[in-house]
Amino acid sequence: MATATIGNSEFDRDTAVTRRAPGVYDADLSAGWTIIQAVNGGYLLALMGRALGDALPHPDPMSVTAHYLTASVPGPASIRTEVVRTGRTMSTGTATLVQTAEDGTEVERLRVIAAYGDLGALPDDVRTTAKPPAIPPYEHCLGADSAPGDRPAIPGSTAIADRLDLRLDPATAGWAVGAPSGKGDMRAWFGLADGRAPDPLSLLLTVDALPPTAFDLGLSGWVPTVELTTHIRRRPAPGPLRVAIVTRNLSGGFLEEDAEVWDSDDHLVAQSRQLARAPQGDE
Amino acid sequence: MATATIGNSEFDRDTAVTRRAPGVYDADLSAGWTIIQAVNGGYLLALMGRALGDALPHPDPMSVTAHYLTASVPGPASIRTEVVRTGRTMSTGTATLVQTAEDGTEVERLRVIAAYGDLGALPDDVRTTAKPPAIPPYEHCLGADSAPGDRPAIPGSTAIADRLDLRLDPATAGWAVGAPSGKGDMRAWFGLADGRAPDPLSLLLTVDALPPTAFDLGLSGWVPTVELTTHIRRRPAPGPLRVAIVTRNLSGGFLEEDAEVWDSDDHLVAQSRQLARAPQGDE
Numbered sequence: 073m074a075t076a077t078i079g080n081s082e083f084d085r086d087t088a089v090t091r092r093a094p095g096v097y098d099a100d101l102s103a104g105w106t107i108i109q110a111v112n113g114g115y116l117l118a119l120m121g122r123a124l125g126d127a128l129p130h131p132d133p134m135s136v137t138a139h140y141l142t143a144s145v146p147g148p149a150s151i152r153t154e155v156v157r158t159g160r161t162m163s164t165g166t167a168t169l170v171q172t173a174e175d176g177t178e179v180e181r182l183r184v185i186a187a188y189g190d191l192g193a194l195p196d197d198v199r200t201t202a203k204p205p206a207i208p209p210y211e212h213c214l215g216a217d218s219a220p221g222d223r224p225a226i227p228g229s230t231a232i233a234d235r236l237d238l239r240l241d242p243a244t245a246g247w248a249v250g251a252p253s254g255k256g257d258m259r260a261w262f263g264l265a266d267g268r269a270p271d272p273l274s275l276l277l278t279v280d281a282l283p284p285t286a287f288d289l290g291l292s293g294w295v296p297t298v299e300l301t302t303h304i305r306r307r308p309a310p311g312p313l314r315v316a317i318v319t320r321n322l323s324g325g326f327l328e329e330d331a332e333v334w335d336s337d338d339h340l341v342a343q344s345r346q347l348a349r350a351p352q353g354d355e
Numbered sequence: 356m357a358t359a360t361i362g363n364s365e366f367d368r369d370t371a372v373t374r375r376a377p378g379v380y381d382a383d384l385s386a387g388w389t390i391i392q393a394v395n396g397g398y399l400l401a402l403m404g405r406a407l408g409d410a411l412p413h414p415d416p417m418s419v420t421a422h423y424l425t426a427s428v429p430g431p432a433s434i435r436t437e438v439v440r441t442g443r444t445m446s447t448g449t450a451t452l453v454q455t456a457e458d459g460t461e462v463e464r465l466r467v468i469a470a471y472g473d474l475g476a477l478p479d480d481v482r483t484t485a486k487p488p489a490i491p492p493y494e495h496c497l498g499a500d501s502a503p504g505d506r507p508a509i510p511g512s513t514a515i516a517d518r519l520d521l522r523l524d525p526a527t528a529g530w531a532v533g534a535p536s537g538k539g540d541m542r543a544w545f546g547l548a549d550g551r552a553p554d555p556l557s558l559l560l561t562v563d564a565l566p567p568t569a570f571d572l573g574l575s576g577w578v579p580t581v582e583l584t585t586h587i588r589r590r591p592a593p594g595p596l597r598v599a600i601v602t603r604n605l606s607g608g609f610l611e612e613d614a615e616v617w618d619s620d621d622h623l624v625a626q627s628r629q630l631a632r633a634p635q636g637d638e
Contacts, residue, residue, distance in 0.1 A: 134581070134609075134630070135422075135581055135582040135630045137420040137468060137582070137584060139418075139439070139447050139468055139470060141439065141440045141447060142440075156422070156424065156463065156466055157424045157425075157463065162581065164422050164424060164466065166449075166466070166468075180439065180440065183439055183447065183449070183468060185420060185422055185449075185466060185468050187422060187581050187582055187630075191607065194607030194608055194609070195607060195608050196607070197605070197606065197607065197608065198604075198605070198606045198607075199572065199605040199606070200603060200604040200605065200606060201538065201539065201603050201604075202603040202604050255484065256484065289482065298417070298418060298445065298470050299418040299420070299470055299584070299586075301420060301582070301584045301628070303582075303611060303628075303630050305604060305606050305607065305609065306606060306607060320483060320484050320485040321481075321483040321484075321485050321588060321623050321626070322480070322481070322482040322483065323480065323481045323482070323483060323588050323589060323622075323623070324474065324477030324478060324479070324480065324481075324588065324589060325477055325478050325480065326417075326477075326588065328586060328626060339606075340604050340606070343604070343611060343628075345584070345586075345626075345628055347417070347418050347470075347586050
């Protein structure tokens with residue numbers, strides 16, 4: 073298969089939005105990015121990010137917060153955006169994703185507020201004490217296509233798994249064979265299966281594409297996101313990404329997931345944190 | 356001085372809002388919470404949190420994201436709220452803070468999106484690997500009233516310093532005497548000066564009340580917040596709080612500040628992250 077390019081890939085086609093009126097967009101939520109029954113939250117975020125990138129004068133998402141209100145379903149959807157503020161180097165906007173229910177009523181799925189800027193115009197200074205995640209080489213990590221003896225790291229055959237080139241660190245994949253580490257960690261190599269290179273928009277998918285850290289805590293079941301904030305800190309270099317997610321505090325039935333995304337040049341390109349409901353299933 | 360109580364304290368009076376119409380509130384931004392020229396971002400967040408607590412059916416902020424659009428000034432302000440979704444255990448709302456400029460135009464200061472719930476109704480389970488910050492005892496930390504030989508840890512005599520009982524860990528106060536650690540850390544004991552106990556609303560102030568971590572990196576000058584997200588994870592126990600803030604990645608002229616707040620019972624009660632512009636001043 074020829075390698076897909078930015079702008080001409082499955083991800084780009086499935087996150088396309090069509091401007092119907094100023095600030096109003098039509099979209100078609102693809103069934104190709106579902107996991108179990110739900111449309112993946114990172115895919116939805118990328119779609120909202122594309123609409124905001126059109127509505128705002130700056131090209132790149134720098135801070136994007138999403139509140140997940142109701143479960144999206146594959147099919148038609150509308151996005152309405154509002155430009156909140158336009159500055160010289162940054163602009164701020166909101167977006168709402170709505171779908172029409174069977175009874176004809178409009179249901180809001182997602183509410184987003186975001187700050188956009190131009191990552192290409194930023195100075196090149198980096199002073200970081202963060203370290204890239206310690207993760208084994210790609211070929212030693214586990215994908216959905218791992219041999220039966222290795223057990224697939226991604227449970228079931230979900231649509232999104234076909235579109236991602238996700239390789240889990242074996243140290244955080246023990247839950248797939250009933251032996252979670254108990255630490256609340258998840259680490260993986262991440263790419264798009266058709267070879268499309270990463271960009272700021274696809275990073276919005278990347279931060280929410282790994283199995284839940286709750287699995288590594290020995291919990292099973294659904295982990296619905298309440299709120300997810302992503303900071304895109306730099307345009308990613310081409311090549312595979314490394315993602316490290318950690319949960320440090322499960323309390324009162326909620327947990328946070330802190331994600332870092334590192335590019336092939338060893339730069340920290342995205343940080344995200346989400347607040348999610350802890351699953352009810354136990355080890 | 357008699358100890359102030361929740362509901363009857365300077366913080367409560369200065370964050371009071373008056374409902375003018377359904378979802379619309381009048382407020383008076385106090386000059387008592389300014390630092391240098393600006394009204395403190397955490398104080399503003401608490402004020403918005405109070406309005407949302409009135410507008411939404413659930414009492415406690417659980418996830419609050421604020422985008423800081425323009426600099427607020429002491430004086431009259433209005434808050435308009437929108438109820439986005441009302442669920443059984445959580446509700447979602449937005450709020451906008453506006454002030455009237457000298458030429459009579461309305462200027463938006465702050466846009467907030469938040470999820471509210473009832474922290475008192477959550478189960479008491481805690482499974483945390485996070486550790487309380489290593490911070491010396493209160494009496495070994497440095498306050499604004501430290502003797503001249505110790506140098507005040509809070510620069511200048513700012514209004515907010517009189518309202519906080521803030522004691523910096525000496526290890527993160529070196530910048531005040533020209534010897535920053537270079538690590539990007541800030542740790543302190545935190546209380547309200549009048550003795551009011553902490554609650555979820557005051558935690559919104561707490562996460563943005565310490566000197567910027569950039570000072571510990573050897574940078575000086577203003578560190579304007581672009582976006583700040585706070586998760587309130589638990590109602591704090593009475594008594595002093597410990598706050599630890601760390602910056603791990605300064606890149607492209609921006610930095611993140613990750614804060615944790617721990618209560619006197621050794622529970623992690625709040626986590627926050629902000630994206631801010633790095634100051635232009637250098638060591």
